[in-house]
Amino acid sequence: MSNEQMKNQLEDQHMDESQLNARRIKEAWQVMTLGQKIEYLWMYYKSRLAGALLIAGAIYLGITMYKGTHTEVLINITVVGGNSQQVEWLEESFAEYAGISPEAGIIKIQANLSADAEDSTSKIDLATLIGAEAVDVLVCPKEIYESYSGQDGFMNIEELPEADNLDISKSMAKDALLLGSDNILKKEEMILYDDACAVIPVTSKNQDMAARFLEYLQQCS
Secondary structure (H helix, E strand, O other): HHHHHHHHHHHEEEEEEEHHHHHHHHHHHOOOOHHEEEEEEHHHHHHHHHHHHHHHHHHHHHHHHHHHHHHOEEEEEOOOOOOOOHHHHHHHHHHHHHHHOOOOOEEEEOOOOOOOOOOOOHHHHHHHHOOOOOEEEEEHHHHHHHHHHHHHEOOHHHHHHOHHHHHHHHEOOEEEEEEEOOHHHHHHHOOOOOOEEEEOOOOOOOOHHHEEEEEEEHOOO
16 A cells, blocks of 8 residues: 555544545546536536526626616607617717717617508507607608697707707708708618608707707708
8 A cells, every 4th residue: 555545544534424525526526527527516516506697697687777777868769660770870870970978878769660640559659758758859751740740749940959050941840850862861771751850849858969869860961
């Protein structure tokens, strides 16, 4: 018997069962492959690992929800008859134009309302959004604008905070900006219809940024 073996035997005599098991596991661990180690951990500690994963997932979800509720919404834009596949493009394009960094807040764009002026569901949804102060800028076909125009629900463009940067001559009415057929939204296929209008509801919470968006539509078209 080698000196090392004798040493281990003497040590074993002074160890209790739990210590012996710990030593054997340590010795076995040293010669295991990576795959064997993973299999061993899962076999004997899967309940603890599962619990740790659940806790980590809950923490991540909590942080994500906290950030979501504490992130400032800089502007809410509703594009009636919008192309949802181009929402990300519009967010990035306007953010670049206005110099908005990701840390400053978020740009929210709603693009799932029908452009059909006779669609009663979309009418109700749009009225609900405006009433809930969740629309800072509304882009829509001319006929939809006209269905609301007599209700004094949109701001006078000349009275906007940053109206000096807007070409008022291009407005079709005091409260609506007419977007020509060559407007950037049409070029980038965010909308497919002609005679589009951009308006700012009187319920808008972000009028300065809304005026910047109208400016963006003019300058980039």
